[in-house]
Amino acid sequence: MRIPGDDTDRPWRKSRLAARILFRKEAGRMTARDQRIGRLLAQDPEVTNRLIQQGIYSIRYQGRRIGDRKHEFDKNLGLVAR
Amino acid sequence: MSSTKTWDWWRGDVDWSTPAGRLLRAFFDGLPTDRRFHFILFGSAPLQLTLNRTWTSADVDFFSDDDDDHHERIRRLGLGKGQADLYLEPGYRLSFRSTPLMAERAKVVSLGQVTVTIPHPLDILIAKLARLDAKDLLAFRRVIDLTGHPTREELLQELRNAVDLFRPAFDDESPNLYPGNAVRLWRELWQAPLDVGQDIVAPALARRRAGYGDPPPDYRRSLAD
Numbered sequence: 001m002r003i004p005g006d007d008t009d010r011p012w013r014k015s016r017l018a019a020r021i022l023f024r025k026e027a028g029r030m031t032a033r034d035q036r037i038g039r040l041l042a043q044d045p046e047v048t049n050r051l052i053q054q055g056i057y058s059i060r061y062q063g064r065r066i067g068d069r070k071h072e073f074d075k076n077l078g079l080v081a082r
Numbered sequence: 083m084s085s086t087k088t089w090d091w092w093r094g095d096v097d098w099s100t101p102a103g104r105l106l107r108a109f110f111d112g113l114p115t116d117r118r119f120h121f122i123l124f125g126s127a128p129l130q131l132t133l134n135r136t137w138t139s140a141d142v143d144f145f146s147d148d149d150d151d152h153h154e155r156i157r158r159l160g161l162g163k164g165q166a167d168l169y170l171e172p173g174y175r176l177s178f179r180s181t182p183l184m185a186e187r188a189k190v191v192s193l194g195q196v197t198v199t200i201p202h203p204l205d206i207l208i209a210k211l212a213r214l215d216a217k218d219l220l221a222f223r224r225v226i227d228l229t230g231h232p233t234r235e236e237l238l239q240e241l242r243n244a245v246d247l248f249r250p251a252f253d254d255e256s257p258n259l260y261p262g263n264a265v266r267l268w269r270e271l272w273q274a275p276l277d278v279g280q281d282i283v284a285p286a287l288a289r290r291r292a293g294y295g296d297p298p299p300d301y302r303r304s305l306a307d
Contacts, residue, residue, distance in 0.1 A: 041305055053299075077304045079299035079300060
């Protein structure tokens with residue numbers, strides 16, 4: 001349960017949101033709202049690539065975990081060459 | 083059940099009738115009985131207590147886990163520097179630089195309200211690498227003579243696990259002697275060369291990186307696009 005006033009997991013919650021936006025981006029379903037929030041999160045020092053990566057591994061998108069598809073996911077986002 | 087740990091060659095049976103043991107018992111007997119104490123030994127005393135009773139040392143180094151200052155109590159009991167042939171030398175946690183495995187393989191002994199942690203000889207020896215005077219080098223030789231350990235490969239593995247000991251010193255410290263002393267130790271004990279960067283630091287950092295997992299790509303840039 002989230003304790004009011006306790007912000008220790010705030011970076012983690014924002015990074016999971018960033019991961020969800022990237023899942024929608026990869027699926028070609030990114031909304032204008034996603035773009036706007038994505039830009040804000042990209043500037044947020046609490047949101048790190050490491051935490052976003054953990055979010056990508058831990059959340060389900062459309063009922064599925066990323067599993068072995070992680071490299072393909074990164075490639076589809078244009079973040080790895082091959 | 084048998085273990086496959088490479089440090090199983092030491093049982094840590096304590097001989098309290100040794101000079102260090104008697105000195106510590108005298109100190110413990112003089113402690114207040116209304117609270118508990120925990121002391122961690124370092125220096126050569128653990129070698130005398132657990133490996134060879136004739137091991138000589140001028141002092142018994144220890145620190146208290148709550149960083150109590152015991153100087154005054156030791157002086158009152160007549161067990162301090164200049165008061166006894168073998169004397170107690172209280173230090174602090176930071177005085178003992180050793181390996182991350184120290185607590186895991188140390189022997190912990192209870193004597194009434196006192197708990198004593200006695201580090202494994204490996205951790206005692208690795209702490210001695212900070213200085214490696216002639217006496218420290220002899221300690222390596224003697225432990226190996228008595229136990230057959232550590233072998234060259236065992237010590238190499240231990241130093242990889244303790245890789246942070248090889249970092250450069252802070253600006254206001256003396257230079258870190260660990261790298262040079264490790265090279266000297268290899269030459270003296272095994273007449274073999276040691277390349278600290280290649281043999282210790284690189285494998286240790288590779289393992290540390292593997293433990294962290296792959297570095298993430300630049301997801302923030304993708305979010306901003």
